Amino acid sequence: MFHSNTSCVTWILCVFCVPLAVCASFFPKDSFFIDCGGSKELKLDDGRVFESDSGNQHVGLSPDSHIVVSETRMGNSNDSTLCSSARVFKETSTYTINTKQIGRHWLRLHFHPVQNPHYHLKSAVFSVAANGITLLHWFSSSSNLGTKSCLFKEYVIQVDGSSSEKLVLTFSPLNGSIAFINGIEVISTPDGQFPSSAVPFPLRAAVEIPTHVAFETAYRINMGGPLLTSKDDPQWRIWETDQSFLVNVASAKNVTVDPASIKYLDGVSREIAPNLVYSTAQEMANANVINQRFNISWAFEVEPMFTYFIRMHFCDIVSITTGTLFFNVYVNNQSALDSFDISSKTMELSAAYFVDFIANTSASLNRILVQVGPSNLRNFPPNAILNGLEIMKMSNPSDSLVKNLRPDYIDSRIPKRKNWILLAITSSVSLAVLVLIFAVLYLYLHHPKKPRHETAHLGNSDSKVSVGSFASSTAHSLSLGRVLAFSEIREATKNFDQRLVLGVGGFGKVYKGVLENGVVVAVKRANPQSQQGCTEFRTEIEMLSKLRHRHLVSLIGYCEEFDEMILVYEFMAGGPLRKHLYGSDLPQLTWKQRLQVCIGAAKGLHYLHTGAAESIIHRDVKTTNILLDENLTAKVADFGLSKLGPTLDQTHVSTAVKGSFGYLDPEYYRRQQLTEKSDVYSFGVVMMEVLCARPAVNPALPREQINIAEWAMDLQKRGQLEKIIDPHLVGSVNLDSLRKFGETAEKCLAEHGADRPTMGDVLWNLEYALQLQEASMQMVSNENSANYIPDIPEWVNQIEPAEGDAADAISYKDSDTTTSSGVFSQLMDPKGR
Numbered sequence: 053m054f055h056s057n058t059s060c061v062t063w064i065l066c067v068f069c070v071p072l073a074v075c076a077s078f079f080p081k082d083s084f085f086i087d088c089g090g091s092k093e094l095k096l097d098d099g100r101v102f103e104s105d106s107g108n109q110h111v112g113l114s115p116d117s118h119i120v121v122s123e124t125r126m127g128n129s130n131d132s133t134l135c136s137s138a139r140v141f142k143e144t145s146t147y148t149i150n151t152k153q154i155g156r157h158w159l160r161l162h163f164h165p166v167q168n169p170h171y172h173l174k175s176a177v178f179s180v181a182a183n184g185i186t187l188l189h190w191f192s193s194s195s196n197l198g199t200k201s202c203l204f205k206e207y208v209i210q211v212d213g214s215s216s217e218k219l220v221l222t223f224s225p226l227n228g229s230i231a232f233i234n235g236i237e238v239i240s241t242p243d244g245q246f247p248s249s250a251v252p253f254p255l256r257a258a259v260e261i262p263t264h265v266a267f268e269t270a271y272r273i274n275m276g277g278p279l280l281t282s283k284d285d286p287q288w289r290i291w292e293t294d295q296s297f298l299v300n301v302a303s304a305k306n307v308t309v310d311p312a313s314i315k316y317l318d319g320v321s322r323e324i325a326p327n328l329v330y331s332t333a334q335e336m337a338n339a340n341v342i343n344q345r346f347n348i349s350w351a352f353e354v355e356p357m358f359t360y361f362i363r364m365h366f367c368d369i370v371s372i373t374t375g376t377l378f379f380n381v382y383v384n385n386q387s388a389l390d391s392f393d394i395s396s397k398t399m400e401l402s403a404a405y406f407v408d409f410i411a412n413t414s415a416s417l418n419r420i421l422v423q424v425g426p427s428n429l430r431n432f433p434p435n436a437i438l439n440g441l442e443i444m445k446m447s448n449p450s451d452s453l454v455k456n457l458r459p460d461y462i463d464s465r466i467p468k469r470k471n472w473i474l475l476a477i478t479s480s481v482s483l484a485v486l487v488l489i490f491a492v493l494y495l496y497l498h499h500p501k502k503p504r505h506e507t508a509h510l511g512n513s514d515s516k517v518s519v520g521s522f523a524s525s526t527a528h529s530l531s532l533g534r535v536l537a538f539s540e541i542r543e544a545t546k547n548f549d550q551r552l553v554l555g556v557g558g559f560g561k562v563y564k565g566v567l568e569n570g571v572v573v574a575v576k577r578a579n580p581q582s583q584q585g586c587t588e589f590r591t592e593i594e595m596l597s598k599l600r601h602r603h604l605v606s607l608i609g610y611c612e613e614f615d616e617m618i619l620v621y622e623f624m625a626g627g628p629l630r631k632h633l634y635g636s637d638l639p640q641l642t643w644k645q646r647l648q649v650c651i652g653a654a655k656g657l658h659y660l661h662t663g664a665a666e667s668i669i670h671r672d673v674k675t676t677n678i679l680l681d682e683n684l685t686a687k688v689a690d691f692g693l694s695k696l697g698p699t700l701d702q703t704h705v706s707t708a709v710k711g712s713f714g715y716l717d718p719e720y721y722r723r724q725q726l727t728e729k730s731d732v733y734s735f736g737v738v739m740m741e742v743l744c745a746r747p748a749v750n751p752a753l754p755r756e757q758i759n760i761a762e763w764a765m766d767l768q769k770r771g772q773l774e775k776i777i778d779p780h781l782v783g784s785v786n787l788d789s790l791r792k793f794g795e796t797a798e799k800c801l802a803e804h805g806a807d808r809p810t811m812g813d814v815l816w817n818l819e820y821a822l823q824l825q826e827a828s829m830q831m832v833s834n835e836n837s838a839n840y841i842p843d844i845p846e847w848v849n850q851i852e853p854a855e856g857d858a859a860d861a862i863s864y865k866d867s868d869t870t871t872s873s874g875v876f877s878q879l880m881d882p883k884g885r
């Protein structure tokens with residue numbers, strides 16, 4: 053009774069909360085809307101209320117010698133806009149805005165040269181700085197206005213302790229000229245609006261974005277959609293249309309869905325971009341050809357010699373199911389995202405997602421080219437989309453957002469007034485300071501960066517999204533297999549420090565290392581005596597150079613100097629899956645996590661079999677070759693035994709039998725004919741291992757239990773599979789989900805390859821099992837546990853890890869392969885199976 057009362061209260065609360073949460077726009081801690089020189093409150097229809105700057109308790113103005121001018125032009129009596137009055141300064145003056153919060157703030161400036169009898173504002177030339185950042189220098193509104201009557205500039209400025217938690221805005225008129233301003237907005241940005249680091253071009257490890265860096269909005273575009281005004285955006289931002297930036301308008305087709313269908317998942321808040329941005333996109337237009345291959349390109353004029361922050365917004369509003377839209381993204385003709393699958397990040401359609409990059413513009417390059425085009429994967433309809441794009445200029449090492457800071461300009465003039473001398477002195481001092489800052493920055497940039505995974509945890513969830521997405525995208529693009537110098541690798545591993553050894557395998561030792569650019573890697577160094585290693589080494593480079601997928605471990609580079617054979621992979625912090633199942637004291641994976649790991653590995657294998665230009669058979673699928681990253685995302689590793697699959701006119705590949713004992717497809721072993729279905733069999737063994745948390749082969753067990761495939765199949769066929777599941781899972785596994793899983797594993801372990809499902813089918817079934825589990829987890833509160841496995845299974849023998857498992861638990865590539873000859877002699881023994 054008590055319980056139902058509580059839930060009733062919760063329910064009522066929710067009813068009241070939900071509409072609030074849905075309608076609520078963003079409530080910034082700081083929001084100052086200042087109508088400079090205005091006389092009364094100005095309410096705009098987007099909800100903003102601009103207050104006059106005189107007598108405003110939050111705003112300080114100094115010195116007092118400023119003048120207010122108002123529009124006096126006849127016929128324009130409309131004073132309900134910001135542009136009707138301005139404050140004019142004849143000498144350097146400051147606005148001081150006392151913010152409540154430290155951190156980044158939007159700073160928006162409105163300029164309109166108001167016509168008035170006293171001052172000719174159109175000829176005003178002045179500079180504007182905010183908290184030490186030069187925003188405008190010798191700026192003339194008339195040369196920037198063009199045909200518009202009101203000029204609008206948007207910046208992002210850091211407010212912190214060093215600026216005494218104030219935003220100080222300085223207006224400096226030039227040389228007898230005047231300065232003016234019509235409106236100022238200062239709004240704190242939501243947490244996570246700006247990341248602490250982003251991936252640069254050409255792709256390298258993420259670079260940090262120091263908090264003092266200021267931004268100026270260059271472009272904010274709503275692809276395929278209408279102009280969005282301050283009314284449409286919770287942060288009162290403006291999103292332009294993209295038509296005028298399209299290089300070839302005919303290459304793109306706009307798509308629109310109901311904005312209400314857009315979902316925001318963890319890590320992407322509504323403030324990042326409104327659903328009106330995500331609900332429209334440009335996709336590839338239909339060129340009426342069989343295999344259309346072209347890019348949609350947008351070109352944006354930018355200022356050379358600056359660094360730009362680029363945020364791309366994606367939302368799959370064009371696909372019918374997940375996992376069918378793969379596309380490439382390029383920035384300035386260089387790959388930014390390769391075979392990008394939005395749904396692999398969001399796990400569902402119509403979910404908002406964004407990725408951040410940083411691009412330099414060189415002296416000769418005054419544009420940023422953004423392109424999206426189809427991926428090179430077979431079997432997927434060619435398409436590519438982009439929903440939104442933001443390009444922001446970043447302040448340079450001299451804390452400026454403008455280039456022509458010619459200090460010589462001042463020096464060459466004989467100062468006429470005292471404050472000019474002062475200014476000249478200040479500028480030479482600041483020049484010295486700038487040189488110093490630059491030197492410090494130089495040192496900083498050339499200093500080895502902290503390992504990526506450490507910085508990745510610093511930010512809040514939003515910045516983690518961008519950092520995380522970087523992690524996979526860089527790794528992908530680097531997976532082309534860069535040649536690394538031996539010296540570089542020696543340095544990365546501290547001269548192959550024994551304390552950095554992650555594991556030992558037949559091939560040699562695996563070390564943890566940190567490359568010069570800060571990327572944490574796993575370095576596999578071949579044992580020089582290993583002849584077998586040499587072929588495996590080649591195969592691995594060859595295979596991995598062709599493959600890029602979120603669920604395949606990426607090859608970052610390799611080295612062949614001085615008879616060394618070294619492979620460098622992305623580091624997988626979680627280590628092998630086996631370690632998470634048994635033989636270590638890592639926390640137990642839940643059933644849902646186990647399903648997700650299986651789904652990840654199945655996706656990797658499915659991609660191997662069908663995604664690349666030629667089908668590839670892994671040949672060594674096992675729990676030690678499925679590695680987990682720090683987020684428990686599974687990736688398939690170790691392609692040393694992989695083979696290209698049968699071509700269209702072949703049914704199989706004839707080859708010597710290789711693989712690992714306990715995982716080997718019996719048909720392949722008998723007939724020495726290899727097909728993709730051999731991997732399916734091995735995957736079936738992995739599934740059983742995941743379910744029962746015991747080794748594939750454990751000679752210490754009673755005879756009928758030694759081989760997991762045989763034993764689990766036996767129980768599955770009798771409908772008693774739940775009796776042998778990992779005791780840790782008891783009570784939390786939904787029975788239907790378990791049955792689906794068991795049936796799928798059973799099919800994988802079918803005697804004949806032809807009877808086994810494809811990896812695509814396995815994937816589908818696993819996803820279904822996950823859905824069943826998730827659905828039951830949602831219902832668990834108001835249902836009795838009838839659908840759960842009621843008690844401890846009969847079989848609760850504590851399993852001792854089989855021999856070699858202790859090593860496996862830390863090994864990157866396990867030692868099974870080394871013992872393959874032993875393995876096969878055991879297999880030959882009729883008693884073996």
Ligand SMILES: *[C@@H]1O[C@H](CO)[C@@H](O)[C@H](O)[C@H]1NC(C)=O
Binds near residue numbers: 129130132133
């Ligand atoms: C004044 O400006 C507002 C907003 O731009 C506009 O909606 C209104 O019609 C204008 N009124 C007059 C009298 O021009």
Ligand SMILES: *[C@@H]1O[C@H](CO)[C@@H](O)[C@H](O)[C@H]1NC(C)=O
Binds near residue numbers: 226228
């Ligand atoms: C600066 O002052 C000189 C002399 O008074 C004048 O000729 C020049 O036009 C001024 N420059 C600007 C940009 O106003």
Ligand SMILES: *[C@@H]1O[C@H](CO)[C@@H](O)[C@H](O)[C@H]1NC(C)=O
Binds near residue numbers: 254359410412
């Ligand atoms: C941009 O160029 C500068 C100077 O060449 C360099 O130090 C910096 O690392 C570059 N930044 C990016 C993001 O490439």
Ligand SMILES: *[C@@H]1O[C@H](CO)[C@@H](O)[C@H](O)[C@H]1NC(C)=O
Binds near residue numbers: 276277278306
């Ligand atoms: C979308 O495309 C149609 C047809 O080309 C065009 O008429 C419409 O204006 C476009 N909409 C937007 C928002 O660009």
Ligand SMILES: *[C@@H]1O[C@H](CO)[C@@H](O)[C@H](O)[C@H]1NC(C)=O
Binds near residue numbers: 384385417419421
């Ligand atoms: C990209 O390539 C095109 C064609 O090769 C070239 O015209 C353009 O200048 C390149 N753009 C950039 C940003 O490198």
Ligand SMILES: *[C@@H]1O[C@H](CO)[C@@H](O)[C@H](O)[C@H]1NC(C)=O
Binds near residue numbers: 384385
């Ligand atoms: C798309 O653009 C990139 C970079 O400019 C280029 O390498 C690629 O070949 C283009 N793709 C197609 C299909 O034209």
